[in-house]
Amino acid sequence: MERQTRQDPRVMRTKRLLRDALIRLMEEREFDHITVQDISDHATVKRATFYLHFKDKVDLLESCIDTVLDEFEREVSIRHEDEKFDYTIGKPHPNFIQMFHQIAIHFHFYRALLVTNRIPYFTQGLMAVIHEFVSTGINRTEPDDNNLTARREIIIKYVESAFLEVIIWWIEQNMPYSEEEMASQLMDLSIQGPYIRNPVLEAKKEQ
Incomplete structure (x- = not known):
């Protein structure tokens, strides 16, 4: 042993x-x-x-980043048991909430590395975790490409980029909405898009 x-x-x-x-x-x-x-x-x-x-300040910075990213990945990763979640109950998935919770408890870190500074090593690492989160979620929610409005890789890139920018905005605004509300809105946007009803079709009906 x-x-x-x-x-x-x-x-x-x-x-x-x-x-x-x-x-x-x-x-x-x-x-x-x-x-x-x-x-x-x-x-x-x-x-x-x-x-x-530490060898130098870069070594210290990368050590900080690795620690936070490891925790972020561990807490938001979609596990097998998450497949049982009922998306029709009107509540955000716990992993979505956990994403914003992790940012909230490390708020000063995220603000320092995403707002005051924009550190590529951190941004790329964070995006890699978000990519895995988004792609896993989309692949499980809809495995059939025929039911997607665009190519799968384009949708994943579109959604993960939006996630990152929403996170940055939330930090810049000093977290004006709760973790649960952010999780709920981001999940709804990811699944339904920005419209309750298609405005193009509605306009066409009125013509």
Whole structure:
């Protein structure tokens, strides 16, 4: 039986202080204008201590991103048991709610990396998770291409891009709607589109 090595609590605390300091700084200014000394000062640790744990500020940033993305992917991934969900009950799928919940509990992180800064490494990683979420959902909801209004890959790209922009807007506006309301609206848009009734057909009927 393998023994798992437990990380020293002091090391964990130092790394947390450095990560928190980086995010606070990134909410205020661009990443390129932040130095290791800035991070160390805000974390109240010595510069030498920083280099005991991270090669440079990019290494620290990527460590932060990997941790948050791993959690995001784990919490929003669609599992086999999710197939039993009844989409006709008028409530958002728990995974949709969990998506916005994850953003809410890491609000400062998402704002720093998607609004104040736009970090490609994070954006690409987040989009990859959203892509898997969207494609899995669409493929399970409607596996028949004949029942889709456009090519499957185009629909997936369209929906995942919309998801990301809606998330960014929600963060920019300081989360004006609840997690549940955002989840409900985004799920309805994904399944039904923006119209209750087709406005083109309605206009044609009136002619």
